[in-house]
Amino acid sequence: MSAAPLFSAAEFRRRALSQTGGPVDLSWREHGDSLLNPDMWTSLEGLKLRDAAVLVPVVDDGETAKVIFTKRTATLRKHSGQIAFPGGAIDAEDRSPEMAALREAEEEIGLAPRFVETVARLPHYLAATGFRITPVLSVVRRGFDLKPNPAEVDSIFEVPLSFLMDPQNHTQDSTVWQGIERHFYRMPYEDWMIWGITAGIVRTLYERLYA
Template sequence: MSQYPLYSAAEFRRRAQNQSGGPVDLAWRDHGDHALNPDNILHVEGLKLRDAAVLVPVIDDGDDANVIFTLRTSTLRKHSGQIAFPGGAIDPEDASPEMAAVREAGEEIGLADVFIEPVARLPFYLAATGFRITPILAVVKPGFELALNPTEVDDAFQVPLSFLMDPGHHATDTMVWNGVERHFYRMPYGARMIWGITAGIVRTLYERLYS
């Protein structure tokens, strides 16, 4: 049994480094909304995908850690107006997905790299919008200040890890996208609606670390 509170950053780190569910580079088909849409897997695998990374920032701020999310501006070309993790495409100068995720967090919300400790990866998320996303799990030391990039981010906010890891908050829904019925997760939090790629990553986090 762990010595740490269940939803603390220390326990999150421990579980992230010892996650279940198979190797992260092979397990994406079995998790999140990929598992809800098995008929879509071959289609997504056949797309030409650009590599991207997102940071899943868990703040080390007590027994119930908080996770940072962003609200993307309505002017962005893809996923505008949606709730997301900081992140973006991996550039040629990025030595790793971890470096890309940390860089993007700095560019989007001003989260300085000295506060960020990458601890593990989740399986890929293959997005039909053209990206192979590597979620980087990270512990964030308290004391940081955020400075939002107004061209990319309208808002940044925090959600308790305990809320996100409660499967009772993981509703499923259906929509038709490009003529195909797709099933997805949605997680209402007050006036916020976490859904789509971000909710799929959160659900994968739950399945790998807390289920």
């Protein structure tokens, strides 16, 4: 049997299920922009953070998978106007991060859970805005009909997995936040600028599955 193409959903699933790099719940310091800001992120461990989950939706498109992103509305209280994965806080009735991520994806962009197969998690991402985020990796089959929730999502777009997993497209940048210089990744794609938390999660995905 021949191997699946490198950036297909099938190969993504295989790599997600066999990812390495230490226990997922303990290895957040070893990946993404946590490595760029070790002092800042370590200080977050002692804070009371709210648990959240995001869905990383990898669409099965044959040899070249696509990843779904959203642009958040400018009126949201936190992370307004930013590029994001569907997701949000884990509610008391959510039995797992997977359930929370699926619920939020349906609420935000109308992605019905029947089209989604959750396959693995990435390490937690500790956000300076007060959240401990669990990225839930998933494979999505075509047939869905997306509709943005206007209260939360301004637009929806897709980016080839091959573009996101190419480290040449990962640019480092910095800004001063609360008097501290913070380093982060930027990934410009066509008219979109993926940066901040979302780019940090994408970078972790690359490091654990494709580096």
